[in-house]
Amino acid sequence: MAKTGSGGLFTPRRRHKVFRVTIRQAQSSYSLTDAVYCRRLVFLLYSTSMESGMPGKPPHPKGKSLPATEKKDKTPEKATSVQVQGEPGTSNPPFEKRRGFYSRLFLVKKASGAMRPVLDMRSLNKFLQKKKFKMESLASVIQAISVGDWLTNIDLKDAYFHVPICQDHRKYLRFEVGGVHVQFKCLPFGLSQSPRVFTKILVTLIAELRKEGISVFHYLDDILITAKTKKEAKVQTTRVLEFLQLHGWIVNMEKSSLVPTKSLIFLGAHFQTQKNLVSLPLPKQEKLVQAIEDFRRQEVVSVRHCLKILGLMSSTIQIVKWARWHSRPLQIFLLRKVKNPQENLQKKLTLSQELKNTLGWWCVPDNLGKGTPLEEPDWITVTTDASGVGWGAYIGEVCVQGSWELGHVSSNVIELRAIKEALLALADHLKGKSVKVFSDNTTAVAYVRKQGGTRSIRLAEEVEPIFQWAELCLEHITAVHLPGVENQKADFLSRSFADPGEWSLHEDIFQDLVNTWGVPEIDAMATIHNRKCKRFFSRFPCKEAEATDGLRQDWSRELIFVFPPIPLVWKVLKKIEREKANAIVVIPYWPRRPWFPLLHRLSLGQPKKIPKFPGWLNQGMFQFHKKDHLCLMAWRLRGGD
Incomplete structure (x- = not known):
């Protein structure tokens, strides 16, 4: 086997046939002498028993070399001419015809208007090993770019055609057009391993540039350079450009953006670094809106059409807030109708009006155009947990909880319900913020982090109210798994409940009442933990209390403060009337209750409305969260005629 440069060829595995992929002029024109790059200039694509598993002759696809739509525009002869004479990636095999492996050719129109040859290589791909590899993504690029960065973009021309296929294996990349037999001599579009091979070769050059301190990213043939200053961006872009050209890569100058800017479209996203924003470009917005409007106008659609729309939606997930959440209804609709969508592409489905409305x-242009911030938001964390008897959650020292009777419900369901209840209970702390939920249930975390899911319709229904509220009230929401051993506080809150009759007013509220009506001498219904006066009557025996059971004590001697449990309001009012007591009383404004007329008669003036703010009612670390159901008023009362 011939050697290429100082690195040579990898030795193929025994009993495996290979595609050998080489780079032209590897040993002569490159300044980079790193052996890693030299070795990567020659790549092996393995397939088990390649030649024994492939037919020597193709099942001849008469009349199927080009799709019918292409035949209307180009005769087979012209199409052949375009590929053989106009593209560097094909050639006419000089040897026996109908040997090797034939695939169907079709043409894809480029943005420039030129036609790109693509082989339908699904049959051939079945013989190739699937190997995972890592490549840049829009998410990783967003994570790397900072506010104020300068950006440039380099586009490689005919990217795959930089990578020739060795002579022995070009026979697997053949097609026929108009009776002319043609084969690819370079890496073709459509081969399952093409992205991996191309990325593995180019990433070695990218690594060399990063060693020089250049912040450079690439996704196949698109290359992005970021820098902190405009001057630095110019210098580094020139360096990358020269480096790529030196190593044999052809740059598409027309599609490249070589002038540093803070507003650039890359990988289908509009980066505006001066605004800390990445958004969906306007042309993509218009294309998406048009596609979905056309889809909604249909009464019956194919599974293929549904998948196409879902593909358009998924391409926006990283840059359109709530996009993943709003793609779920179509996903769930499809999965309810078809178990294996990829195997039933032509099946017809009837669209419901509810789905069309969703x-x-x-x-709506505003929904697609808002974008997301480049930099990580300032998260406010909410830790939650659930048990069979209730739920609990906290933000720092602010705690909320609730009880329930659920019956036979899965742990995943109750954990999602706990998250919903926690968000609603802590709404005053969370509105307009970016929220990160910590939970010890991995499924609940996944359904929040991924804005729903498709594996369980029941869980999808449970998560729906979370995102309906979050979209209206929050900037962002995500979730993180917290091991159970580290979630003890929320677990305690979900099992141990606050006494519903022992809520305490915030100290600032009490001081406002004192400033208005004077200082009470005694708190007639309190505990050592929530008393508002030094002297107090306790519900249970307590050595610090002046007496036990305030309703049995004398209230006639001095100004008292009373914040009674709801069931005791009537008894408290009657005692004030009977003993001609002077009191500051905190009672809900409930005019429908039978005791309200008595309250009105005892009042010495207009009541004061108790303001609602975080901590307005509390029991130590527990905070009252059902504020919408309770309108508290403070009253200055006096009994007697």
């Missing part, structure tokens, strides 16, 4: 969200 998809209307995608047709």
